[in-house]
Amino acid sequence: LHAYVALDPNLKATLDKVVTSQKIVLFMKGTKDFPQCGFSHTVVQILKSLDAPFETINILENEALRQGLKEYSSWPTFPQLYVDGEFFGGCDITVEAYKSGELQELLERTLCS
């Protein structure tokens, strides 16, 4: 049985800082250069193809971060993409937004601001 605890205020404060540390932050399985999951790999490829500068954080290395983020963003899976401090979506949403051009528009707007 999995017990869910409320998000620790210290962890929340840390996450607030991390997601705003860069304009684009990707929490993923593995790293930018060595993604360890197809979904994470897909999002990395999309961001690279858009020439967007982004920071990646490997959630496989930090179990507390991994669990905390799920509650922080109310999103149960990884990767998780944050743009301008706001949760944007997982892999499927990022792919859709990439196809429609919405992602490029958002990233350009964000990076220029």
Added chain:
Amino acid sequence: MGVTKEQVESSLTAKLNPSHLEVIDMSAGCGAKFLVVIVTEQFEGKRLLERHRMVNGALAEEMKEIHALSITKALTPEQWKQQQESEKSQAAA
């Protein structure tokens, strides 16, 4: 162990009342990876992120065991109809 395709279908049906639903088990039976196409009126007026949150929420119990969930389509009946028609006309062209 694992979650069955039928469990995923019944939770989504009960909570989101879809007019069209396809659940595909991509895990070769181990119940850890699913692909979902869902059409429901409840997505009306909601952004894609909110729609996916509704699907994740409907599967909160199952998500504890599901390793990967791909929501390939989350559409309103109107959007679904449009997509079907444009696919048909493309196929005919």
